[in-house]
Amino acid sequence: MNWTNDKISALVEPDRAHRKAYVDEDLFDLEMERIFERLWVYIGHESQVKNPGDYYLARVGRQPMMMTRDHNGEIHVLYNRCPHRGAQLCTARKGNAGRRIRCSYHAWFFDLDGRLDQIPASEGYDGTNLKMDDPEFQVQKAPRVDNYRGFWFASLAEDGPSLESHLGNSKVAFDQLIDRAPGGETEVVGECFQMVQQSNWKIFLENQLDASHPGATHESTGIAAMTIEKDMRSAGEEPPIAYGFLSDFARIGIDGWGKFGTVAHPQGHCSLEGYMGIRPDDPDTNEYVRLMYDAYGEKKAEEILGVNLHHVLVYPCLSVQPPLQQLRTIRPLGPDRTLTEIWHFRLKGAPEAIYKRALGYYYLVNSPSTMVNADDLFNWWKVQHGLESQGGDWVSFHRNAGFDVVEGEVRKSTPGSMSELPLRHMMQAWKNYMMSNGGGS
Amino acid sequence: MSNATEILANSDRFKFADVTTKTQLSVERFLHQQAEFLDEKRWDQWLSLFTADGHYWMPAEEEQTEGEGVPNIFWENLDMMKMRIRRNEHPQAHSQAPNNRLCHVVSNVIIENQDNNGNIIVRSRFHCAEYFRYEVRNFTGKYRHYLEKTSNGYRIKLQRTDLVNREGPYEYVLQWWL
Ligand code: FES
Ligand SMILES: [Fe+2]
Numbered sequence: 176m177n178w179t180n181d182k183i184s185a186l187v188e189p190d191r192a193h194r195k196a197y198v199d200e201d202l203f204d205l206e207m208e209r210i211f212e213r214l215w216v217y218i219g220h221e222s223q224v225k226n227p228g229d230y231y232l233a234r235v236g237r238q239p240m241m242m243t244r245d246h247n248g249e250i251h252v253l254y255n256r257c258p259h260r261g262a263q264l265c266t267a268r269k270g271n272a273g274r275r276i277r278c279s280y281h282a283w284f285f286d287l288d289g290r291l292d293q294i295p296a297s298e299g300y301d302g303t304n305l306k307m308d309d310p311e312f313q314v315q316k317a318p319r320v321d322n323y324r325g326f327w328f329a330s331l332a333e334d335g336p337s338l339e340s341h342l343g344n345s346k347v348a349f350d351q352l353i354d355r356a357p358g359g360e361t362e363v364v365g366e367c368f369q370m371v372q373q374s375n376w377k378i379f380l381e382n383q384l385d386a387s388h389p390g391a392t393h394e395s396t397g398i399a400a401m402t403i404e405k406d407m408r409s410a411g412e413e414p415p416i417a418y419g420f421l422s423d424f425a426r427i428g429i430d431g432w433g434k435f436g437t438v439a440h441p442q443g444h445c446s447l448e449g450y451m452g453i454r455p456d457d458p459d460t461n462e463y464v465r466l467m468y469d470a471y472g473e474k475k476a477e478e479i480l481g482v483n484l485h486h487v488l489v490y491p492c493l494s495v496q497p498p499l500q501q502l503r504t505i506r507p508l509g510p511d512r513t514l515t516e517i518w519h520f521r522l523k524g525a526p527e528a529i530y531k532r533a534l535g536y537y538y539l540v541n542s543p544s545t546m547v548n549a550d551d552l553f554n555w556w557k558v559q560h561g562l563e564s565q566g567g568d569w570v571s572f573h574r575n576a577g578f579d580v581v582e583g584e585v586r587k588s589t590p591g592s593m594s595e596l597p598l599r600h601m602m603q604a605w606k607n608y609m610m611s612n613g614g615g616s
Numbered sequence: 617m618s619n620a621t622e623i624l625a626n627s628d629r630f631k632f633a634d635v636t637t638k639t640q641l642s643v644e645r646f647l648h649q650q651a652e653f654l655d656e657k658r659w660d661q662w663l664s665l666f667t668a669d670g671h672y673w674m675p676a677e678e679e680q681t682e683g684e685g686v687p688n689i690f691w692e693n694l695d696m697m698k699m700r701i702r703r704n705e706h707p708q709a710h711s712q713a714p715n716n717r718l719c720h721v722v723s724n725v726i727i728e729n730q731d732n733n734g735n736i737i738v739r740s741r742f743h744c745a746e747y748f749r750y751e752v753r754n755f756t757g758k759y760r761h762y763l764e765k766t767s768n769g770y771r772i773k774l775q776r777t778d779l780v781n782r783e784g785p786y787e788y789v790l791q792w793w794l
Contacts, residue, residue, distance in 0.1 A: 268783070364686075364687060365676065365677065365686065365687045366676065366677065366687075366783065368676070368687070368784065368786070369783070369784040369785035369786065370784070370785065370786050370789075371785050371786065371787045373787070392710075394706075394708045395703050395706035395707075395708040395709040395710075396703050396709075398702075398703075398706060398708075399699045399700075399702035399703035399706060400699055400703075402699075402702055403695055403698055403699045403702070406698075407695060414695075418699075421699075514785060519687070527685070530685075531685060534685065534686075534687065537687060538687070538688065538691065542687070542688070542689055542690075543689050543784065543786040543789060543790055544674070544689055544690050544789065544790045544791070545789055546699075546700060546703050546704075546791070548789065549711045549712075549789040549791050550709070550710060550711045552711070552789060553710060553711035554710075
């Protein structure tokens with residue numbers, strides 16, 4: 176199908192979106208071209224490539240890329256493709272290439288910044304059109320690469336808004352991931368979990384701030400956790416705080432999630448305001464607050480800890496939960512397949528107990544044995560199947576539609592509602608970006 | 617508990633202990649029974665195989681020597697195991713409906729160490745087919761059990777399960793232990 180601007184525009188109405196946006200192969204290709212291969216896409220955190228020679232693979236839209244650190248300590252984002260005959264250069268998910276990257280096929284050597292350094296028996300090229308310094312024979316770089324406080328992004332468009340201006344209000348996600356560390360630094364822990372969702376990437380983003388789903392979808396897990404908490408207490412034991420992340424699903428109920436407001440920001444970003452006992456009055460938290468005071472002074476520390484934020488969606492590819500030090504990035508593989516990388520971070524200088532709390536969430540919600548996302552993933556798979564059918568054309572985002580509260584450049588959910596504002600907002604952003612002339616970048 | 621992970625980490629994982637045929641057989645029988653309880657969802661019996669401080673552990677990385685305080689695929693004590701059983705058996709656990717079926721084969725059972733109290737470290741290999749939503753998935757890996765000898769027979773202080781494809785990507789969620 177030839178997706179003209181008019182046809183794309185007709186897929187998104189203020190309170191509903193057409194199912195084709197989630198299932199059509201040609202639209203998926205257009206999404207890759209106009210969203211993922213044009214906007215700023217997350218590559219990784221600088222601590223994934225700590226040492227010179229380190230590389231880490233990433234995917235930008237349909238393009239296999241790699242983040243490298245050269246021997247001057249600089250970070251680069253390169254296409255993972257040899258300029259000789261096209262072989263993939265690095266195949267392990269991560270590693271250290273040593274002094275230079277050696278292509279396994281004919282042993283051309285490249286510096287970590289992609290510069291062609293050496294070709295064996297190079298006299299074979301004397302008098303030919305191949306010149307060592309010809310741009311065509313260097314490993315190609317992402318046209319634009321930048322970082323925000325150690326979080327690296329690439330854009331495959333030659334021009335467009337800067338990273339900072341694209342991130343806009345969503346920068347707070349990274350500020351919070353870093354500033355909440357008494358040591359002023361954050362770093363990834365271990366390897367990420369990689370999970371493949373059998374569903375469209377937008378279904379994942381739409382689920383993240385969907386307040387009306389947790390009490391329904393995760394009811395069984397909430398009830399089980401609550402029972403175990405009760406059993407432990409009656410045996411005189413105090414259940415781990417992380418169990419509360421699960422029992423909340425039963426405690427709060429299906430209609431109780433409206434107390435957490437959502438906010439729609441320019442560029443398609445969204446955020447959810449705070450919840451989850453981020454600052455309980457227990458010895459570990461108090462110790463952590465004391466360390467924050469020591470590091471920043473009381474005023475600044477309270478400013479950092481007082482940011483009312485639980486979850487930020489950085490359009491189009493990130494879901495960040497700073498109070499729990501989690502970051503999920505999505506790499507769409509097809510209209511019905513999405514790879515997620517799930518990372519978590521350690522706040523330098525924070526007590527071990529604060530790390531363990533975040534680790535508890537990482538395990539219970541995001542590990543490959545999760546009792547929470549198991550039900551989300553299954554819902555998304557079912558949604559994908561439903562949208563592939565002809566049993567109806569539209570996806571409804573009507574909850575509280577028309578009642579958003581406009582505050583300057585942002586829009587907020589109706590107070591006390593489980594508004595589908597983030598879903599409406601992201602589809603409007605999608606529509607703009609999908610126009611052939613781009614919605615800004 | 618760090619005690620059990622430490623004991624496992626310090627044991628030579630290529631060693632063969634010199635044990636009697638009777639010990640070999642009773643350890644093998646224990647492993648087969650555990651697999652059967654899991655396949656048949658005999659949860660009370662499954663739980664009774666663990667010591668009060670026992671853990672089921674599936675590390676995220678092969679080099680890992682500790683389960684506490686690091687990311688894992690599974691790191692569960694009895695409370696977590698009970699929670700998982702309750703959740704998966706709940707009628708609203710919709711991703712477990714219909715419930716899966718597991719079928720284990722446990723083999724290559726090598727007793728690596730037997731201490732003076734009769735406690736055992738044993739390594740083995742497993743293959744497990746899972747039938748779920750009308751499809752079969754296959755899992756393969758190795759077990760290492762640290763078994764305490766009690767008056768009621770062996771009890772698991774620590775079971776370590778290393779999947780061959782532990783780093784994923786995971787196209788599914790492991791809702792039951794393997
Ligand atoms: S394809 Fe890389 S050296 Fe030939
Ligand atoms: Fe959910």
